[in-house]
Amino acid sequence: MSAHPDYEVVIGLxxxxxxxxxxxxxxxxGVSYGDEPNQHTTPVCLALPGALPVLxxxxxxxxxxxxxxxxxxxxxxxxFARKNYFYPDLPKGYQISQFEHPLCTxxxxxxxxDGLKSDGSKTGGTKRxxxxxxHMEEDAGKSLHDGxxxxxxxxxxxxxxxxxxxxxxxxxRSAEEAGFYLRKLHAILRTVGVSDAxxxxxxxxxxxxxxxxxxxxxxxxxxxxxxxxNSFRFVEAAIEAEIVYQADLxxxxxxxxxxxxxxxxxxxxxxxxxxxxxADDYRYxxxxxxxxxxxxxxxxxxxxxxxxxxxxxxxxxxxxAHGLAAADAAKLVxxxxxxxxxxxxxxxxxxPKAAAxxxxxxxxxxxxxxxxxxxxxxxxxQGFALAPAGFASLLGLVDAGRLTAKSARDLLPDxxxxxxxxxxxxQERGLEAVSDSGxxxxxxxxxxxxxxxxxxxxxxxxxxxxxxxMGQVMKQSQGKADPAQVRKILIAKLEAL
Ligand code: ADP
Ligand code: MG
Numbered sequence: 001m002s003a004h005p006d007y008e009v010v011i012g013l014x015x016x017x018x019x020x021x022x023x024x025x026x027x028x029x030g031v032s033y034g035d036e037p038n039q040h041t042t043p044v045c046l047a048l049p050g051a052l053p054v055l056x057x058x059x060x061x062x063x064x065x066x067x068x069x070x071x072x073x074x075x076x077x078x079x080f081a082r083k084n085y086f087y088p089d090l091p092k093g094y095q096i097s098q099f100e101h102p103l104c105t106x107x108x109x110x111x112x113x114d115g116l117k118s119d120g121s122k123t124g125g126t127k128r129x130x131x132x133x134x135h136m137e138e139d140a141g142k143s144l145h146d147g148x149x150x151x152x153x154x155x156x157x158x159x160x161x162x163x164x165x166x167x168x169x170x171x172x173r174s175a176e177e178a179g180f181y182l183r184k185l186h187a188i189l190r191t192v193g194v195s196d197a198x199x200x201x202x203x204x205x206x207x208x209x210x211x212x213x214x215x216x217x218x219x220x221x222x223x224x225x226x227x228x229x230n231s232f233r234f235v236e237a238a239i240e241a242e243i244v245y246q247a248d249l250x251x252x253x254x255x256x257x258x259x260x261x262x263x264x265x266x267x268x269x270x271x272x273x274x275x276x277x278x279a280d281d282y283r284y285x286x287x288x289x290x291x292x293x294x295x296x297x298x299x300x301x302x303x304x305x306x307x308x309x310x311x312x313x314x315x316x317x318x319x320x321a322h323g324l325a326a327a328d329a330a331k332l333v334x335x336x337x338x339x340x341x342x343x344x345x346x347x348x349x350x351x352p353k354a355a356a357x358x359x360x361x362x363x364x365x366x367x368x369x370x371x372x373x374x375x376x377x378x379x380x381x382q383g384f385a386l387a388p389a390g391f392a393s394l395l396g397l398v399d400a401g402r403l404t405a406k407s408a409r410d411l412l413p414d415x416x417x418x419x420x421x422x423x424x425x426x427q428e429r430g431l432e433a434v435s436d437s438g439x440x441x442x443x444x445x446x447x448x449x450x451x452x453x454x455x456x457x458x459x460x461x462x463x464x465x466x467x468x469x470m471g472q473v474m475k476q477s478q479g480k481a482d483p484a485q486v487r488k489i490l491i492a493k494l495e496a497l
Pocket of ligand 1: 010012013014167168169170220221225
C-alpha cells in the first residue's frame with residue numbers, strides 16, 4: 001500500500017543511533033554487547049554520589065560527522081541538559097541529553113521515491129526529507145525479566161552508551177517512503193563510520209510517529225508513536241498496521257488519541273503502551289555538571305572536509321562510470337561492503353555490469369540464505385571467502401564461454417563459502433564448457449537424427465521445436481555447452497536441411 005484513498009499519511013521518524021566509540025559518553029567504561037551484566041560500569045554509570053561526567057571527545061567527533069553527512073547546520077555551541085524521569089534502569093533519575101540547544105539542526109537527505117523498478121528504470125524522482133535535529137544523548141540501562149518469576153534485574157552495561165537521536169520533519173507520506181528514508185540514513189551513517197548500526201544489536205532503532213489527515217487539510221492530525229522498532233521491514237509493517245488502525249477509527253467517526261504504542265512483529269499487531277494526553281514534562285534544565293560544548297569552526301570544517309564519499313555520490317558514480325542501472329547501483333551502495341567488493345572486483349578486471357548483476361542477484365541471494373540459516377546478518381558482516389579477484393575470474397570464465405552461466409551459478413556457493421580459484425574448481429568438477437564447435441556439431445547431428453518429428457514441427461514454423469532440440473543438445477553436453485552457441489549451430493543446420 002503506498003497511498004490511502006481518503007487520507008494523507010504523515011510520518012516523522014526519530015532514530016536512535018549508537019555511536020561507534022570504545023567507551024561511554026561520560027565515563028571510561030567500555031562499550032560492549034552481550035557480556036555478563038554489569039561488567040562495564042564505573043561510578044559515573046552507577047550514579048554514585050560525587051561522580052562527575054567527562055565528555056567523550058570521539059563521540060562528539062562522530063556526532064558532528066553524522067550532522068555533516070546529512071547536510072545539517074552544526075552549532076559551535078550546544079548544551080547538555082538533564083531529562084528527568086524515573087526508571088529502574090536509570091540510576092541518576094535523569095538522562096543527559098540535548099534539548100534547547102542541540103548540536104545539529106536543519107539537515108536533509110534525499111530518498112528515491114518508489115522510482116526503482118526491478119528492470120532498473122526509474123519512474124519517481126528524488127524527494128528531500130528534512131531533518132529537524134540531531135542531538136547527543138546517553139543510553140539507559142536494561143531491565144532483565146528473565147530471572148526468577150518474581151524478580152527483575154538491572155544490567156547497566158548499556159547505561160551511558162553514546163547515542164545520537166536523529167529527528168525528521170513529518171515529511172514522509174507512506175510506509176514505503178519511511179523504509180527508503182531509514183535505509184538511506186543507515187547507509188550514510190555506516191559509510192561515514194558514525195555507527196555500525198547493527199539493528200539486531202539495537203544500534204539503530206526507530207520510533208515512528210504516524211498521523212492521518214484528509215487530503216488537502218493543512219493541520220496535522222493527531223499522531224501515535226510506535227516505539228523502538230528495530231528492522232526496516234518491521235517499521236514498514238508497523239506503519240501499515242497503524243495506517244489501517246487510524247483510517248478505520250476515523251472512518252467510523254472516532255478520534256485518534258495521542259498515544260505511544262508498541263509493535264508485536266510476530267503477530268503483526270500494535271499494542272497500546274500509554275496514552276499521552278499532555279506533553280511529557282521532563283523538567284529539562286542545563287546539566288550543571290557539564291559546561292557548554294563549544295566547537296571551533298575550523299574543527300567543524302575539517303570534519304566536513306574529511307568525510308568519505310557519500311552513498312548518493314557513489315551511486316551516481318557507479319551509474320556514470322560503469323553504466324550500471326540505477327537499481328543495481330542503489331542495491332550495491334545500500335550494503336556498503338558490497339559496493340567495496342564491487343569496486344575491488346572491477347579493479348581486478350571484472351566487467352562492471354556483469355559484476356553488478358551477479359552481486360545484486362546471486363551473491364545477495366546467497367547472503368540472504370546464510371542470514372536465514374545462521375540468524376546472523378551476513379550481509380552486514382560481508383561473510384564470504386571469495387576474493388574480489390576470484391570473483392572477477394569466475395566472470396571472466398563465463399565471458400570467455402569456458403563456463404556456462406548455469407555452471408557458474410552452481411560453483412558460486414562453494415566459492416563464496418570456501419574461496420579458492422574458480423578455474424581449478426571448474427576443472428576439478430569437469431564443468432568446463434564444451435565450446436569446441438566440432439563436438440557441438442556432432443551432438444547436434446545426433447540429436448537431429450533422433451528427432452525427425454521436431455524437424456517436422458520446425459518446418460511447420462513451430463519455434464518451440466528449436467527450444468526442444470536445444471534442450472536435447474544441452475542434455476547430451478551435460479549442461480556444459482553454451483546455449484547461445486548451440487542455438488546458432490542448430491538453426492544453421494535446420495535451415496540447411
Ligand atoms: P516527541 O519528542 O514528544 O515525540 P517531537 O515534537 O519531537 O515529539 O516530534 C517527534 C517526531 O514526530 C518528529 O519526527 C516529528 O516530525 C513527528 N511528528 C510530529 N507531529 C506529527 C504528526 N502530527 N504526525 C506525524 N508525525 C509527527
Ligand atoms: Mg518521540
